[in-house]
Amino acid sequence: MPLFFIRFARASVLAVSLFFLFGSLVYPPSAWAQPPAIPLANVYHPGVNLKDYWVSEKLDGVRAYWDGEQLWSRGGHVYAAPVWFTKHFPKQPLDGELWSGRGRFAELSGVVRKHQPVDAEWQQVRFQVFDLPMQSAAFELRYQRLTALVQAAGSPYLALVSQSPVASHDALLEQLHAMVAAGGEGLMLKRKAGLYQAGRSDDLLKVTTHDDAEAVVVRHLPGKGRLEGMMGALEVKLADGRQFRIGTGFSDTQRRQPPPVGATVTFRYRGLTATGLPRFARFLRVRNDDPEFAPAPFH
Numbered sequence: 001m002p003l004f005f006i007r008f009a010r011a012s013v014l015a016v017s018l019f020f021l022f023g024s025l026v027y028p029p030s031a032w033a034q035p036p037a038i039p040l041a042n043v044y045h046p047g048v049n050l051k052d053y054w055v056s057e058k059l060d061g062v063r064a065y066w067d068g069e070q071l072w073s074r075g076g077h078v079y080a081a082p083v084w085f086t087k088h089f090p091k092q093p094l095d096g097e098l099w100s101g102r103g104r105f106a107e108l109s110g111v112v113r114k115h116q117p118v119d120a121e122w123q124q125v126r127f128q129v130f131d132l133p134m135q136s137a138a139f140e141l142r143y144q145r146l147t148a149l150v151q152a153a154g155s156p157y158l159a160l161v162s163q164s165p166v167a168s169h170d171a172l173l174e175q176l177h178a179m180v181a182a183g184g185e186g187l188m189l190k191r192k193a194g195l196y197q198a199g200r201s202d203d204l205l206k207v208t209t210h211d212d213a214e215a216v217v218v219r220h221l222p223g224k225g226r227l228e229g230m231m232g233a234l235e236v237k238l239a240d241g242r243q244f245r246i247g248t249g250f251s252d253t254q255r256r257q258p259p260p261v262g263a264t265v266t267f268r269y270r271g272l273t274a275t276g277l278p279r280f281a282r283f284l285r286v287r288n289d290d291p292e293f294a295p296a297p298f299h
Contacts (some may be wrong), residue, residue: 061099096129249283
């Protein structure tokens with residue numbers, strides 16, 4: 001075999017080896033995992049039989065899934081939680097949110113997405129669990145077992161989200177307004193007979209004073225006038241493939257460094273247009289539940 005081909009073959013083997021060696025450092029195996037299959041919420045509407053549901057606070061936190069060994073993000077990445085934080089967690093899977101208090105989402109997001117955790121910051125975080133991933137059991141039974149698991153664990157960083165019955169639609173709205181007045185995000189309804197199934201269903205309903213949804217950024221649109229040289233609006237895509245623009249709700253800092261293309265953003269809106277698109281969409285935040293990124297400045 002010619003010397004050239006021998007050297008080429010050796011170089012190829014070395015390149016592949018280096019890719020897997022250093023690639024595993026930059027993108028660890030956990031970064032390649034599939035997102036956990038978790039239940040997602042629909043929006044509450046009048047007419048729902050509330051006798052079938054329990055109500056709890058809608059936490060303004062970061063969704064997390066404990067697989068018995070590690071905490072996973074909704075996007076399929078592992079949170080770099082300190083060992084002491086999860087030391088006494090049960091070996092069973094748990095579904096919940098990392099939370100550090102009402103109105104502290106931005107601060108919390110910065111804490112949990114760091115590749116190198118800061119102990120002092122994680123000491124302010126709690127894993128608030130609200131479900132036990134068991135596909136064959138109704139939520140009422142799952143919650144009983146979840147309560148026992150949390151109590152037995154005795155971890156100061158593991159907490160149970162309280163569930164309670166709700167009497168009527170009027171009582172639900174009264175509780176909602178009281179929660180929002182106290183700084184809360186809203187309420188969640190869990191169907192007592194519901195099973196643990198991935199995807200959106202009426203087994204889980206969110207109750208808020210506003211509508212919100214998520215979309216993926218597909219393009220940055222340049223600003224004009226005062227916003228010249230910055231991002232003027234985001235063009236985003238809904239899950240059904242339809243696209244629209246979000247032009248309000250951004251600070252100047254966010255306009256200079258807008259959410260990158262491919263990022264998932266949460267927005268608020270007021271009802272739907274005749275074509276079914278969100279009306280008066282307003283940017284709320286990037287869904288920061290994955291390891292931190294540094295978006296490039298807008299050009």
